[in-house]
Amino acid sequence: MKSWKISGSPHKGQAAGGATGGIAARSSSADGNFDAMSKQQAAAISGPRKQHSALQGYSPLRYMPPSRSASNDSNALLKQSRRSSHSNNRPTGGANAGHSASTTSFTTDGSGKYFQDLDEDWSAVIDDYNMPIPVYLNGGSAGTADSLSRASTHSYPQLPNLTGTGSGSRGTPGPAVVPETRTPTEIAQERDVQELNSMMARITKFNALLSSKHILNVKELRQLSWNGIPKPNRPKVWKLLIGYLPANTKRHESFLQRKRKEYRDGITHTFDEQNHQRDIPTWHQIEIDLPRTNPSIPLYQFKSVQHSLQKILYLWAIRHPASGYVQGINDLVTPFYQIFLTEYLPASQIDEVANRDPAMYMSEEQTVQLEADTFWCLTKLLEQITDNYIHGQPGILKQVKNLSQLVKRIDADLYDHFTNEHVEFIQFAFRWMNCLLMREFEMDVVIRMWDTYLAETSQDSSVGGATTGASAGADLSAPTTPAQRTVSTFQTPPSKIRTEATVGASPSSPLSVRSFSATTAVTKTTASGAGSDDASGTRQSSSLNEFHVFVCAAFLIKWSDQLCGMDFQEIITFLQNPPTKDWRESDIEMLLSEAYIWQSLYKDATSHWL
């Protein structure tokens, strides 16, 4: 699977065995197939869309504007969309059944069943009530597969065209379709071409950004990376995103030299028996954890790799005594190590990195470079989540609590069910926080996830730096404020949106949504207008942790239907071993996009976090 791919597409899904979904999504307008809808949605939600799809009259998503209570309805809508999209492969009685089911539950259950927003403190407030709340109902039809092709200029999750045909209430298949004259094969081919073009465009874009002779536009890089980084660019981009490499390209060479020397000196000093007394328990703990780190990936069984990681982890641990080595950090170091390792392989062999012993192709000098880069990037990452690993692990406890509060708001049914079954969030979510969900996904998926996560990291390391040095137990995150995040900048003229909203707000015609074809997008805006080279201050240091909680919420709620039918034991067992073996990048992309949207909708909630 191409790692740069920016969104799921039905025909990819088909290739992967989701034939029904793929074909249905492509060739029929609205067959009520939930699988198709979910695929459709995945594509629609996670990727920018192609203009022509709207022009063709496809309406993969219907837009339901907010009515009386924007927050409540948006909540319902999203939830509704989630419910229909994740009803796995459930065959339905055709278009009308599928469609009207969604419609009905939206109109009737929307504000009643799913919302009991009694907690004033925690209301999800939409900044602008004129802002349409995107809804993914009845994903419908073709057109989203080509979502890839828009890739280049947008970066944060794109909401698809808010196009609707207004036919829902009359029972006609949701999205009206211009008769398709091309054969499925033709369409598939076209799509392949488009995808290829899109990939090329994307790589070109990254290359252009990275080849800047002076100051790199890190802000734009961050936005672009959110949707995935092309494999060849990944090592460098990760180093930039995490704030290891400076934006000024002229300084790269000297900077790397200095950092690598620092690392080398640190190692020399640390492993010089005369200067340093070995911290035996730490050393021992790392030693026993390394063989059981990513046990299914051959790379981590090579002695050379374990030796490198041992040095990195040990050095980090003794330099951060407030935290020390905590299990889980051994997981977090591996994506950096594995990605930076690809720099030393010929491009054609990048995919082999997980199977080859680095000792066979790395010089000693290169090994030190690799270790140094990995060490510093790990340091940067952990700076942002220090609270997770200090005594008592307050960062994790806080996140678990935030997660439970969030789920209580978003999916009260699930929350209540957990309460009834005496399932406590900490019983399953502790690990989600401690290892950033790494234990829940295969490495490819984790790496794609990290493109987004690293794009979410703060570069304001001063906050993290302070944290690192601070003593255990202090509320280290207090000085930070939640990242500013708004649902905004729909590219459609605002007047149009307002028109839609008005129409939709009328109870008599809740489903009469006119179509408009402009590309719309959720564009993430950050607190500052931000100079191009330095994102410092634009994102707060809490943002990675905060975003992660939303990802966890999206992940949990994904299984809501199943979970609601389970008892305590089944729930815990399921969540300890979620069915993610077959997840592809498109699946994680959809999850990240959902998380992004939740975060946009619930950004006010996060001000109560900390």
Added chain:
Amino acid sequence: MLQFKLVLLGDSSVGKSSIVHRFVKDTFDELRESTIGAAFLSQTIKVESEDQQEVVIKFEIWDTAGQERYKSLAPMYYRNANAALVVYDVTQEDSLNKAKAWVEELKNKVGDEDLVIFLVGNKVDLCEGSDNEDKRAVAATLAKQYAEDQGLMFDEVSAKTGHGVKEVFQAIGQRLYDTKKEELATRQRGNGNDGQVDINVPRPSTNDTTGCCS
């Protein structure tokens, strides 16, 4: 059916997860990821009542993480436990000290007089045969003496070979049944009995539910 909550405690890498997997799935993985937080598993066994009836016992097992940093989570899991398996590694001397610390903590923090504590020395396979005797770091007699002094049950096992593992759980199940049978007998009389005891233990199950365990 009777439900009992069991918790595993002990230093990191002594083989807690391996013991549980041997018991629940009868498998052993040379490389098993470290446990983060805690992991839940369950398994049923049968014990005999005095009148030769079979009693089904279901263990709800919380396998905790051994690293020191996670220690503060442990009370959540041993709080309502009926039994605790405190594990050490017979090839790691210090792991017995950690085990002793856990025993102390259990005795201080768990109010239940009937809490069954079973001290288990794991990885005996590593010091089997005359070549490997030097690998042993904790003499069985030493641990046994400590267990007797403290009123603990004790045995040595190997999760790898499976040696002794089932027996540990069997013994715990029997002990729990024996201690609880007084209470149970009273209840049993109230039940229309078809040869199977089908009641909940007085102690709360894993998640403090009182619901049926079927």
